[in-house]
Amino acid sequence: MKRTGSQIVWECLVREGVDTIFGYPGGAILPVYDALPEFPIHHVLVRHEQGATHMADGYARAGDRVGVAMATSGPGATNMVTGIATAMMDSAPIVCITGQVASHLIGFDAFQETDVTGITLPITKHNYLVTDVHDISQAIREAFYIARSGRPGPVLVDIAKDAQQARIEWAYDDSPIRLPGYRPDMRPISKDMQRAVEMIAEAKRPLILAGNGVLISGSSEVLKQFAEKTQTPVALTLLGIGGFPGSHPLSLGMMGMHGEAWVNQTIQQADLLLAFGMRFDDRVTGKLAHYAPNAKKIHIEIDPSEISKNVPVDLALVGDLRETLEQLNSCIPAMRHEDWIADITEMKGESSVRDIQNLPDDGHLYAAHVIHDLWRYTHGDAIVVTDVGQNQMWTAQYYKQDHPRRFLSSGGLGTMGFALPAAIGAKFAHPELEVWAIAGDGGFQMTQAELATAAQEGIKVNVAIINNGYLGMVRQWQEFFYERRYTATPMTSPDFVKLADAHGLTGLRVTERSQVHPAIDRARDAEGTVVIDFRVEKEDSVYPMVPTGAPLHEMIRRPIPAQTISPIDDDI
Amino acid sequence: MRHTFVALVEDKPGVLNRVVSLFRRRTFNIESLTVGHTDHPGISRITIVVDSEQVAVERITPYLYKLINVLQVEDLTHVPMVNRDLAMVKVRATPDRRVAIMQLVDVFRARVVDVTNDSLIAEITGDEDKIDGFVDVLRPYGIIEMVRTGVVAMERGANTALAPAYTSQNNRSSYHGSTPDNGRYIQASAD
Numbered sequence: 149m150k151r152t153g154s155q156i157v158w159e160c161l162v163r164e165g166v167d168t169i170f171g172y173p174g175g176a177i178l179p180v181y182d183a184l185p186e187f188p189i190h191h192v193l194v195r196h197e198q199g200a201t202h203m204a205d206g207y208a209r210a211g212d213r214v215g216v217a218m219a220t221s222g223p224g225a226t227n228m229v230t231g232i233a234t235a236m237m238d239s240a241p242i243v244c245i246t247g248q249v250a251s252h253l254i255g256f257d258a259f260q261e262t263d264v265t266g267i268t269l270p271i272t273k274h275n276y277l278v279t280d281v282h283d284i285s286q287a288i289r290e291a292f293y294i295a296r297s298g299r300p301g302p303v304l305v306d307i308a309k310d311a312q313q314a315r316i317e318w319a320y321d322d323s324p325i326r327l328p329g330y331r332p333d334m335r336p337i338s339k340d341m342q343r344a345v346e347m348i349a350e351a352k353r354p355l356i357l358a359g360n361g362v363l364i365s366g367s368s369e370v371l372k373q374f375a376e377k378t379q380t381p382v383a384l385t386l387l388g389i390g391g392f393p394g395s396h397p398l399s400l401g402m403m404g405m406h407g408e409a410w411v412n413q414t415i416q417q418a419d420l421l422l423a424f425g426m427r428f429d430d431r432v433t434g435k436l437a438h439y440a441p442n443a444k445k446i447h448i449e450i451d452p453s454e455i456s457k458n459v460p461v462d463l464a465l466v467g468d469l470r471e472t473l474e475q476l477n478s479c480i481p482a483m484r485h486e487d488w489i490a491d492i493t494e495m496k497g498e499s500s501v502r503d504i505q506n507l508p509d510d511g512h513l514y515a516a517h518v519i520h521d522l523w524r525y526t527h528g529d530a531i532v533v534t535d536v537g538q539n540q541m542w543t544a545q546y547y548k549q550d551h552p553r554r555f556l557s558s559g560g561l562g563t564m565g566f567a568l569p570a571a572i573g574a575k576f577a578h579p580e581l582e583v584w585a586i587a588g589d590g591g592f593q594m595t596q597a598e599l600a601t602a603a604q605e606g607i608k609v610n611v612a613i614i615n616n617g618y619l620g621m622v623r624q625w626q627e628f629f630y631e632r633r634y635t636a637t638p639m640t641s642p643d644f645v646k647l648a649d650a651h652g653l654t655g656l657r658v659t660e661r662s663q664v665h666p667a668i669d670r671a672r673d674a675e676g677t678v679v680i681d682f683r684v685e686k687e688d689s690v691y692p693m694v695p696t697g698a699p700l701h702e703m704i705r706r707p708i709p710a711q712t713i714s715p716i717d718d719d720i
Numbered sequence: 721m722r723h724t725f726v727a728l729v730e731d732k733p734g735v736l737n738r739v740v741s742l743f744r745r746r747t748f749n750i751e752s753l754t755v756g757h758t759d760h761p762g763i764s765r766i767t768i769v770v771d772s773e774q775v776a777v778e779r780i781t782p783y784l785y786k787l788i789n790v791l792q793v794e795d796l797t798h799v800p801m802v803n804r805d806l807a808m809v810k811v812r813a814t815p816d817r818r819v820a821i822m823q824l825v826d827v828f829r830a831r832v833v834d835v836t837n838d839s840l841i842a843e844i845t846g847d848e849d850k851i852d853g854f855v856d857v858l859r860p861y862g863i864i865e866m867v868r869t870g871v872v873a874m875e876r877g878a879n880t881a882l883a884p885a886y887t888s889q890n891n892r893s894s895y896h897g898s899t900p901d902n903g904r905y906i907q908a909s910a911d
Binding site for chain 1: 729730733734737738741742745778779782783785786787788789790791792
């Protein structure tokens with residue numbers, strides 16, 4: 149059949165199961181857009197290409213499938229850079245398709261030409277420049293395969309305009325993809341598996357560190373079996389949240405810089421760390437020289453380059469986490485660690501007096517209250533998509549997520565502006581689920597233009613703006629480490645209620661604790677997107693905090709207020 | 721200490737850029753990098769020399785394997801190998817000095833590949849020490865220009881760790897990493 153390059157692009161996307169893409173047209177991608185109406189794919193018109201990549205990312209993370217973003221050459225492609233880097237750092241499978249100037253113009257600084265494969269080389273898992281129409285389908289097929297297999301990541305396919313326009317005799321080739329240099333399918337050798345079983349059996353104070361790999365490999369269920377069978381407590385990285393139920397008795401919650409004190413103390417006292425699909429990021433380890441000094445380490449990880457990168461490990465099992473855990477579950481004996489769990493409970497008891505329940509109930513609105521109430525009145529079932537900063541840490545601490553792929557956050561890159569577009573993407577992946585974007589006043593304004601996308605698409609994502617009039621996390625660092633010199637952090641924002649109104653959406657403002665619940669209910673009941681402006685305490689901080697470069701057990705703790713406070717009811 | 725890595729890569733546009741970009745991005749300082757064809761069409765061979773005092777060499781192999789177009793990486797540092805560098809040295813050689821220079825060329829088993837009235841070009845192949853020595857003895861005569869290719873390396877004997885049949889796609893690879901500092905991260909053969 150005669151097909152143009154543009155038709156081949158869409159045909160390949162359809163064959164990959166794509167039904168929704170996020171993009172923004174322009175000159176160099178126009179032939180592809182012109183062919184779109186012939187194919188059963190819904191295109192979401194974004195307001196900025198960064199939004200398209202975050203939407204594809206949120207779609208991929210929530211939906212466990214490859215997200216697709218499309219843009220034109222030059223500025224369209226460069227606007228994608230932040231979103232691609234975000235996906236790279238958090239191993240999110242997205243495919244970005246960009247138009248490129250016609251092949252005879254490449255290298256001549258043509259209008260809207262940019263070397264996007266060069267620019268994205270270090271922030272993609274792989275990328276392609278296609279100048280021949282015959283190469284389009286292979287590049288797209290390989291792009292999807294690479295994006296979703298092994299340790300997932302973003303792949304970019306840059307297609308010259310003349311290749312889009314050329315017409316050739318073409319039939320879809322579904323033969324197996326051959327990439328001789330790509331080995332996503334490694335597995336541990338049996339000797340190492342036996343060694344792991346021995347080490348686990350010997351441990352008296354074992355601890356599981358569960359990361360994003362648990363979600364990516366779909367290991368939540370086998371992880372639960374492993375933890376229960378071996379009675380091993382589970383600490384989560386930021387991106388591991390939801391990989392193990394937050395309400396499970398063995399769940400400790402988040403570790404690291406803003407992990408609760410008992411979690412980090414548990415890490416420091418463990419004699420065996422079982423690192424499952426995580427990468428010992430500096431925000432997780434604190435000062436490396438003092439990290440878990442008494443613990444042997446077993447690392448189960450699909451990417452060999454992560455082994456002993458930050459923390460030297462005693463045993464590495466390189467392979468798919470779910471397969472490896474299934475094997476371990478079949479040969480590991482049932483265990484009990486009553487003394488160890490009692491020790492942890494004691495540490496937790498000491499720390500939990502500093503918990504949210506002891507925030508002063510003085511009529512002021514605290515962000516922790518907002519997140520806690522949001523968790524309570526959404527019954528813990530919503531997809532929550534955070535932005536970056538204090539809002540992100542509070543959500544990680546107080547939205548006890550029981551389900552995988554329902555806590556989305558830019559962890560590795562820490563991209564402000566992620567929440568709203570990623571939430572829109574997540575909603576497209578799961579229209580049946582309630583989706584909340586939780587952002588600070590600063591991060592929300594970075595990508596607030598995507599409200600118009602939500603409005604145009606008529607989809608419902610609720611937005612909780614944790615508005616403290618500052619770039620809160622930076623202000624917190626200034627308070628702790630720069631003697632309260634609040635340089636460039638106070639921020640004046642537009643009236644978010646009017647902003648919502650200007651988009652034809654509902655805006656609400658909440659200034660007191662008592663208004664939180666009704667506002668959440670109103671947002672949930674409303675038909676379209678609702679933006680809630682939560683005016684929270686301006687100079688509140690995220691506690692506890694491990695300062696950069698400090699050992700994990702040296703934390704700045706939440707000051708205990710003087711007055712007696714009545715605990716709030718924790719039941720849903 | 722110097723570490724010598726050999727990588728087989730797919731001969732596609734931009735692959736050398738990917739390799740070099742990786743070294744830059746991970747802040748590895750390259751002492752020497754050479755690239756050329758192999759006897760297999762479509763496959764190029766890269767030899768990379770780094771100084772292990774400045775570079776965490778055990779990171780290099782797994783990072784290189786992250787590149788889709790890299791087929792195989794071997795660290796030849798601790799295996800018996802031959803390594804060679806080629807240099808051309810253009811030196812001032814007026815007729816009265818030419819004989820003396822040509823004697824030095826003979827001693828080093830170099831070759832003269834170009835002669836003019838007041839200069840000559842000597843070509844020398846050898847390991848880096850030999851070439852450094854040759855350059856040192858020519859220096860007093862006045863070196864006009866010099867070029868070196870950088871090191872290429874090959875394992876001695878009939879064996880090669882660089883397998884010519886790249887069929888790993890069909891075999892599941894195993895990770896032999898129970899001692900992750902042994903430098904051999906990935907075994908491409910079937911388990």
